Amino acid sequence: MIRALVIYCHPLLGAYNEAVREAALAGLSSAAEEIRVTDLYADGFNPEATTLDSDGRCVLGDDPLLVGYAADLAWCDTLVLIYPTWWAGQPAMLKGWIDRVWVEGVAWESAEGPEKRQPLLGNIKRLVAISTHGSSKSVNMLEGEGGKRTFTRGLAKMCHRRARTTWLALYGIDTSSLSDRESFLAKVERQLSRLP
Amino acid sequence: MLVALILAHPQGDSYCHSLAERAAAGLRAGGHEVVVVDLYGQGFRAAMTGEERSAYHGDEPICDPLVEASADLIGRAEALVFVYPTWWTGLPAILKGWLERVMVPGVAFRFDERSGKVRPALSNIRHIVGVSTYEETHSAVRITNDNGRRTITRALRVNCGFRTRTHWFGIFDVFDKSDLERREFAGRVERELTELR
Numbered sequence: 001m002i003r004a005l006v007i008y009c010h011p012l013l014g015a016y017n018e019a020v021r022e023a024a025l026a027g028l029s030s031a032a033e034e035i036r037v038t039d040l041y042a043d044g045f046n047p048e049a050t051t052l053d054s055d056g057r058c059v060l061g062d063d064p065l066l067v068g069y070a071a072d073l074a075w076c077d078t079l080v081l082i083y084p085t086w087w088a089g090q091p092a093m094l095k096g097w098i099d100r101v102w103v104e105g106v107a108w109e110s111a112e113g114p115e116k117r118q119p120l121l122g123n124i125k126r127l128v129a130i131s132t133h134g135s136s137k138s139v140n141m142l143e144g145e146g147g148k149r150t151f152t153r154g155l156a157k158m159c160h161r162r163a164r165t166t167w168l169a170l171y172g173i174d175t176s177s178l179s180d181r182e183s184f185l186a187k188v189e190r191q192l193s194r195l196p
Numbered sequence: 197m198l199v200a201l202i203l204a205h206p207q208g209d210s211y212c213h214s215l216a217e218r219a220a221a222g223l224r225a226g227g228h229e230v231v232v233v234d235l236y237g238q239g240f241r242a243a244m245t246g247e248e249r250s251a252y253h254g255d256e257p258i259c260d261p262l263v264e265a266s267a268d269l270i271g272r273a274e275a276l277v278f279v280y281p282t283w284w285t286g287l288p289a290i291l292k293g294w295l296e297r298v299m300v301p302g303v304a305f306r307f308d309e310r311s312g313k314v315r316p317a318l319s320n321i322r323h324i325v326g327v328s329t330y331e332e333t334h335s336a337v338r339i340t341n342d343n344g345r346r347t348i349t350r351a352l353r354v355n356c357g358f359r360t361r362t363h364w365f366g367i368f369d370v371f372d373k374s375d376l377e378r379r380e381f382a383g384r385v386e387r388e389l390t391e392l393r
Contacts, residue, residue, distance in 0.1 A: 011246040047242040047289040049206050055371055056210045056281065057331075088351040089286060089343065092242040092293030099283050116332065135314060143351035146286055146343030153340040154285045175312050 001033035002196050005076035008039045009083040009094040016181060020130055021082050023185040027192030036072055040093050047096020058103050070106045078126045078195060085133045089147035107158040124159035126196055130168045130188055137171040166191065197274035199223050199230045204280040204291035206236045211378060215327050216279040218382045222389035231269055235290045238262060242293030257300040266298040275323040275392065278348055282330045286343040304355045319357040323392060324348060327365045327385055334368040
């Protein structure tokens with residue numbers, strides 16, 4: 001049984017991403033011993049970097065919201081991100097969560113040598129990103145899929161040495177049909193129920 | 197030409213701020229007019245609000261005077277210069293949020309009425325320039341991919357004209373660089389931007 005942390009990011013009530021979240025939670029309910037859900041907009045999280053060290057690097061600070069977010073990261077073994085891809089990447093709200101929470105002492109510690117960051121989140125063995133894209137797969141490839149790379153190559157590197165990543169994407173949502181969207185929800189539920 | 201310089205570092209005494217000053221000095225020496233948009237300085241909010249998301253596909257997607265001012269500037273500018281620290285291989289949240297909230301339908305692109313596909317609307321932009329500091333070494337950035345640069349030189353670039361040129365200045369391993377190396381890099385940014393035509 002897994003311990004899943006779900007980070008949800010969408011500003012609108014009733015958004016399709018909300019249905020994605022519910023499908024993910026339905027899938028996780030059979031696979032997880034415990035689920036924690038963070039809704040960044042509902043929490044009123046501020047993504048702007050406001051607590052920094054003298055070099056200009058983000059630090060966690062003592063804001064209880066951020067301290068709690070960091071504790072959740074240290075607690076889970078499965079991390080699930082649910083968000084719309086905007087401008088080829090994570091929305092600013094979610095990027096701010098990465099900038100401000102995945103800091104030194106939480107996600108990594110400094111080390112000598114070419115790998116300057118030694119991972120601290122060895123407890124996370126599985127990362128899942130579920131994202132909707134307005135444009136087609138080919139347009140996203142042209143734009144470089146930066147968000148996917150931040151996820152698979154950036155975040156995953158701070159987790160367990162053999163952490164696995166799963167990318168569940170619905171491309172071309174702007175021109176999708178109802179059945180496209182429904183089958184994506186079914187896919188999300190099915191995949192998450194099969195974790196780990 | 198009119199140049200919009202977007203600066204995204206929270207500390208006024210940061211190296212990014214001095215890079216922005218040098219970039220602006222170079223551009224002004226080249227005879228260009230530079231308007232600096234200091235995102236933290238003006239209190240720009242990073243997160244797109246629910247109200248903005250609801251309005252996104254409508255006739256008036258802009259609901260904030262700061263966003264309006266940036267959008268108005270982008271409509272008149274011929275060059276965009278971005279100065280920011282690369283965080284987590286990408287744009288800091290505040291700059292990502294600026295793209296999301298300012299580069300909306302009618303400003304950066306429009307939806308084609310028949311196909312629903314995105315069509316570019318930034319044909320006035322002749323140059324896109326990025327100046328970024330990186331905590332990682334150049335080889336580490338290559339492995340994870342320079343996603344901030346990709347977002348600007350690809351995702352934003354496709355909304356400009358065919359002839360829009362991109363220019364990139366990166367200083368890697370920035371915390372281990374000496375003062376001399378930092379000054380040399382700033383000097384190169386200033387010098388090369390003087391030549392922008």
